Amino acid sequence: xxxxEAAAGPIPNPLPPxxxxxxxxxxxxxxxxxxxxxxxxxxxxxxxxxxGPEAPALAEAxxxxxxxxxxLGFPFSDPLADGPVIRRAAxxxxxxxxxxxxxxxxxxxxxxxxxxxxxxxMTYSSLLEAYGWERFGSDARSxxxxxxxxxxxxxxxxxxxxxxxxxxxxxxxxxxxxxxxSTEGWLYLVTLTGTTGARxxxxxxxxxxxxxxxxxxxxxxxxxxxxxxxxxxxAAAELADxxxxxxxxxEVAEEGPAALEKYVASLRGALDS
Amino acid sequence: xxxxxxxxxxxxxxxxLVPALDELEAGWKEAxxxxxxxxxxxxxSRSYGGRPTPLxxxxxxxxxxxxxxxxEDLLHTGAHKLNNALGxxxxxxxxGKRRIVAETGAGQHGxxxxxxxxxxxxxxxVYMGSEDMRRQRPNLERMALLGAEVRPVEFGTRTxxxxxxxxxxxxxxxxxxxxxxxxxxxxxxxxxxIVRELQxxxxxxxxxxxxxxxxxxxxVALACVGGGSNAIGLFAGLVDDAEVRLxxxxxxxxxxxxxxxxxxxxxxxxxxxxxxxxQVLDAESISAGLDYPGVGPEHAFLRDSGRAEYVGATxxxxxxxxxxxxxxxxxxxxxxxxxxLARVAELEAELVLVCxxxxxxxxxxxxxAR
Numbered sequence: 001x002x003x004x005e006a007a008a009g010p011i012p013n014p015l016p017p018x019x020x021x022x023x024x025x026x027x028x029x030x031x032x033x034x035x036x037x038x039x040x041x042x043x044x045x046x047x048x049x050x051x052g053p054e055a056p057a058l059a060e061a062x063x064x065x066x067x068x069x070x071x072l073g074f075p076f077s078d079p080l081a082d083g084p085v086i087r088r089a090a091x092x093x094x095x096x097x098x099x100x101x102x103x104x105x106x107x108x109x110x111x112x113x114x115x116x117x118x119x120x121x122m123t124y125s126s127l128l129e130a131y132g133w134e135r136f137g138s139d140a141r142s143x144x145x146x147x148x149x150x151x152x153x154x155x156x157x158x159x160x161x162x163x164x165x166x167x168x169x170x171x172x173x174x175x176x177x178x179x180x181x182s183t184e185g186w187l188y189l190v191t192l193t194g195t196t197g198a199r200x201x202x203x204x205x206x207x208x209x210x211x212x213x214x215x216x217x218x219x220x221x222x223x224x225x226x227x228x229x230x231x232x233x234x235a236a237a238e239l240a241d242x243x244x245x246x247x248x249x250x251e252v253a254e255e256g257p258a259a260l261e262k263y264v265a266s267l268r269g270a271l272d273s
Numbered sequence: 274x275x276x277x278x279x280x281x282x283x284x285x286x287x288x289x290l291v292p293a294l295d296e297l298e299a300g301w302k303e304a305x306x307x308x309x310x311x312x313x314x315x316x317x318s319r320s321y322g323g324r325p326t327p328l329x330x331x332x333x334x335x336x337x338x339x340x341x342x343x344x345e346d347l348l349h350t351g352a353h354k355l356n357n358a359l360g361x362x363x364x365x366x367x368x369g370k371r372r373i374v375a376e377t378g379a380g381q382h383g384x385x386x387x388x389x390x391x392x393x394x395x396x397x398x399v400y401m402g403s404e405d406m407r408r409q410r411p412n413l414e415r416m417a418l419l420g421a422e423v424r425p426v427e428f429g430t431r432t433x434x435x436x437x438x439x440x441x442x443x444x445x446x447x448x449x450x451x452x453x454x455x456x457x458x459x460x461x462x463x464x465x466x467i468v469r470e471l472q473x474x475x476x477x478x479x480x481x482x483x484x485x486x487x488x489x490x491x492x493v494a495l496a497c498v499g500g501g502s503n504a505i506g507l508f509a510g511l512v513d514d515a516e517v518r519l520x521x522x523x524x525x526x527x528x529x530x531x532x533x534x535x536x537x538x539x540x541x542x543x544x545x546x547x548x549x550x551x552q553v554l555d556a557e558s559i560s561a562g563l564d565y566p567g568v569g570p571e572h573a574f575l576r577d578s579g580r581a582e583y584v585g586a587t588x589x590x591x592x593x594x595x596x597x598x599x600x601x602x603x604x605x606x607x608x609x610x611x612x613x614l615a616r617v618a619e620l621e622a623e624l625v626l627v628c629x630x631x632x633x634x635x636x637x638x639x640x641x642a643r
Binding site: 076077078080081083084087088091094099100101124125126127128129130131151152153154155157165166167168169170171172175179190193194195 | 283284285286287288289290291292293428429434438441442445446447448449534535536537538539540542545547548549550551552553
């Protein structure tokens with residue numbers, strides 16, 4: 001991908017598409033970055049990658065493949081919300097020295113390559129506790145972060161840390177309302193009770209969660225956890241405004257940018273079909 | 274965030290668990306206010322657990338002192354862990370949860386959990402690091418005989434830290450029908466409060482027994498501290514007696530309070546062995562029960578307030594105390610309380626109380642190999 005193409009990235013800050021619950025007339029056509037104009041993509045695709053030396057190039061490949069938003073994992077030694085694949089990726093990243101400072105540099109380097117793509121660091125409280133909660137938010141944004149996700153910081157806690165809030169099938173209506181009122185940009189729907197990782201079927205809990213969330217917010221709803229195949233992405237996007245793919249993306253990323261781009265393109269194709 | 278103990282405690286967990294913690298907190302408050310819960314727990318503690326445990330004067334181990342041992346090693350299953358497991362199992366039954374998940378380091382909490390699950394007919398899954406499975410083999414076999422499924426944890430340090438993480442991940446996945454029976458006064462609120470309350474029977478009994486035996490309170494009360502549950506239970510009975518020195522003894526290579534810093538591990542903010550970026554470091558101890566980089570948030574609070582003090586003991590000092598108690602008193606202590614025993618001789622105090630939190634059968638192979 002040339003710099004020019006990267007600069008012509010498809011999505012303006014701060015929000016990717018998908019926020020208008022499918023009402024076509026509110027969407028303008030956008031450039032796919034290859035000189036042609038294509039029909040608007042009504043559903044957003046967020047791809048999670050672990051910070052590391054290869055992450056900026058991988059993020060660029062993901063966007064080339066059709067990702068609208070990139071989550072960058074800042075690894076933590078004891079990631080309770082993560083299954084084995086992302087846990088191992090975190091261990092490897094920590095082994096490569098990817099502590100908070102280098103992760104912020106990785107974020108900045110990714111931002112240089114992708115000036116227009118929302119970039120969202122995803123991490124755990126212990127890193128913010130050590131770095132300073134407000135300082136982390138401020139430095140991450142200076143490095144190009146669009147928002148932030150803290151996997152083990154429940155909604156309503158530390159409201160001064162502006163972030164994308166997560167809700168789960170177990171969330172009460174009251175907690176859904178609190179999360180929706182305080183989230184930044186979009187609401188992250190955890191599709192299942194469990195940790196990150198591929199599953200054979202899309203969680204049956206998603207439909208009910210989407211319905212309950214819709215009653216409480218007009219913001220875009222992106223579904224994540226357990227979505228790895230194009231079919232699952234399509235099925236989840238029939239309910240939600242976008243999908244987040246993490247574990248499988250992290251696995252494919254190990255094969256390099258070309259493989260990642262191809263994988264993301266397969267998800268993009270499913271969402272656009 | 275509403276932190277429970279000064280600047281420590283709290284609930285740093287994925288959203289999935291927050292409603293379950295709310296439910297647990299409500300159920301716990303209700304149980305505490307229900308005389309029937311208390312009565313059933315007291316009855317089981319007596320008729321099944323063997324409470325009250327005795328206080329033993331150990332004159333040959335500590336010549337020139339009056340050292341009393343609170344004999345939690347004589348409790349059913351051989352350690353204080355049963356106090357907590359019984360209370361939480363009764364709570365799980367009240368909450369309608371029929372599946373129990375737990376972590377274990379030395380295996381004592383795993384055995385206690387497997388025991389109460391057998392007693393109440395609950396499904397039981399225990400996560401245990403493969404390194405701990407190796408060094409605490411007898412407890413592994415006990416859990417299997419009691420009908421528990423022990424799942425090895427094969428990553429990281431393969432010890433208590435990773436076993437705890439995996440137990441929490443299991444709970445996240447099966448939260449609808451599962452109670453997480455945490456073994457120490459760690460974890461997200463309300464767990465540290467629950468475990469403290471269920472272990473406080475140690476301190477209450479010891480205080481009464483001490484007054485009966487000596488007519489006065491001990492000058493110093495010592496207990497080993499890994500996560501800190503036997504220590505918090507002992508301290509709970511004496512914390513309001515300002516004249517009693519409270520001393521926690523950590524393993525030298527796992528001194529979360531001695532050389533830790535504020536960090537978030539396993540759902541709460543406490544003093545943790547962590548680097549300047551908040552990444553948790555590996556602990557290292559001969560004692561699988563103390564081999565943990567975190568500690569209960571109330572201990573961090575007691576340290577900061579100055580009400581309790583925390584010191585360390587090396588593997589060698591603990592081994593020496595283990596052997597000495599065996600030869601002088603005919604008691605094989607677990608390696609964990611051997612750390613507390615190791616700090617007795619140097620105390621200026623005459624009247625000393627130590628929580629002998631468990632028995633040492635599980636450690637024979639480890640001790641013989643040194």
